[in-house]
Amino acid sequence: xxxxxxxxxxxxxxxxxxxxxxxxxxxxxxxxxxxxxxxxxxxxxxxxxxxxxxxxxxxxxxxxxxxxxxxxxxxxxxxxxxxxxxxxxxxxxxxxxxxxxxxxxxxxxxxxxxxxxxxxxxxxxxxxxxxxxxxxxxxxxxxxxxxxxxxxxxxxxxxxxxxxxxxxxxxxxxxxxxxxxxxxxxxxxxxxxxxxxxxxxxxxxxxxxxxxxxxxxxxxxxxxxxxxxxxxxxxxxxxxxxxxxxxxxxxxxxxxxxxxxxxxxxxxxxxxxxxxxxxxxxxxxxxxxxxxxx
Ligand code: C2E
Ligand code: MG
Ligand code: MG
Ligand code: MG
Numbered sequence: 001x002x003x004x005x006x007x008x009x010x011x012x013x014x015x016x017x018x019x020x021x022x023x024x025x026x027x028x029x030x031x032x033x034x035x036x037x038x039x040x041x042x043x044x045x046x047x048x049x050x051x052x053x054x055x056x057x058x059x060x061x062x063x064x065x066x067x068x069x070x071x072x073x074x075x076x077x078x079x080x081x082x083x084x085x086x087x088x089x090x091x092x093x094x095x096x097x098x099x100x101x102x103x104x105x106x107x108x109x110x111x112x113x114x115x116x117x118x119x120x121x122x123x124x125x126x127x128x129x130x131x132x133x134x135x136x137x138x139x140x141x142x143x144x145x146x147x148x149x150x151x152x153x154x155x156x157x158x159x160x161x162x163x164x165x166x167x168x169x170x171x172x173x174x175x176x177x178x179x180x181x182x183x184x185x186x187x188x189x190x191x192x193x194x195x196x197x198x199x200x201x202x203x204x205x206x207x208x209x210x211x212x213x214x215x216x217x218x219x220x221x222x223x224x225x226x227x228x229x230x231x232x233x234x235x236x237x238x239x240x241x242x243x244x245x246x247x248x249x250x251x252x253x254x255x256x257x258x259x260x261x262x263x264x265x266x267x268x269x270x271x272x273x274x275x276x277x278x279x280x281x282x283x284x285x286x287x288x289x290x291x292x293x294x
Pocket of ligand 1: 240
């Protein structure tokens with residue numbers, strides 16, 4: 001009896017495994033097809049100077065325009081993209097596309113010429129020998145200035161080989177490219193060697209910002225991160241600002257930059273064009289909504 005129970009349990013387990021494997025393989029096939037059919041899009045979320053409320057740049061965020069399911073966010077496919085390595089070519093495509101787009105906008109909207117763009121890279125990029133050559137060729141091919149490009153990386157890139165990752169970051173910085181530590185505060189504690197990271201910006205993770213006005217400990221943590229960052233001469237971006245109260249609190253704490261639905265959602269290229277076409281760059285103070293892409 002015990003034996004048959006065990007067998008039944010094994011079958012249930014293997015069925016789940018099988019279903020999961022099939023789902024993973026389907027998603028992989030779909031992602032490859034999406035790349036071939038050019039179904040990926042770059043969205044641009046404004047980053048704002050909290051002292052002036054002027055837009056200083058964008059973070060580029062990947063979207064998948066699925067023929068049946070509409071616009072899909074990375075949360076639904078990032079795990080598979082990471083696991084299969086598809087995140088490598090997809091992220092390079094995002095970077096090249098964003099640089100080309102910024103160069104087109106520079107011609108039409110002179111005021112966009114000072115804006116910077118942040119591009120997310122995964123930990124996997126730092127295990128590849130083509131990281132620096134790819135960066136160089138994208139900058140050379142698009143003519144986009146290195147000084148206006150910023151790579152967003154997480155502490156995860158330091159897990160495997162810290163020394164190699166740090167050396168690579170140093171070369172990136174020597175090219176004039178900025179480096180942001182993304183989702184700061186959620187990874188493995190890097191406080192002890194933060195001063196050794198060749199980075200120029202910290203992005204405080206959304207979890208601290210969303211609890212800012214409800215949990216006293218969050219305000220304390222954000223305050224401590226700001227003191228630490230500023231003493232290391234790092235700029236700070238607060239991620240996921242959704243309310244006026246959060247924005248006010250961060251401004252009062254001396255946080256340099258902010259990003260979040262309170263200012264603007266991630267925008268399609270067309271929506272960015274509408275923003276750039278206005279007489280002056282608006283102080284982005286009203287919450288806006290993510291419209292469809294038509
Ligand atoms: P991330 O780099 O931390 O990006 C910020 C995420 O927060 C984005 O989610 C953005 O849409 C979301 N966000 C911004 N403001 C708010 C807010 O006020 N409230 C809330 N609730 N969320 C806000 P998204 O676009 O779904 O991207 C998720 C993650 O996927 C990114 O986190 C990044 O790690 C990854 N990712 C996105 N695009 C790329 C890419 O091109 N390459 C790579 N390697 N990763 C990417
Ligand atoms: Mg990011
Ligand atoms: Mg982040
Ligand atoms: Mg994130």
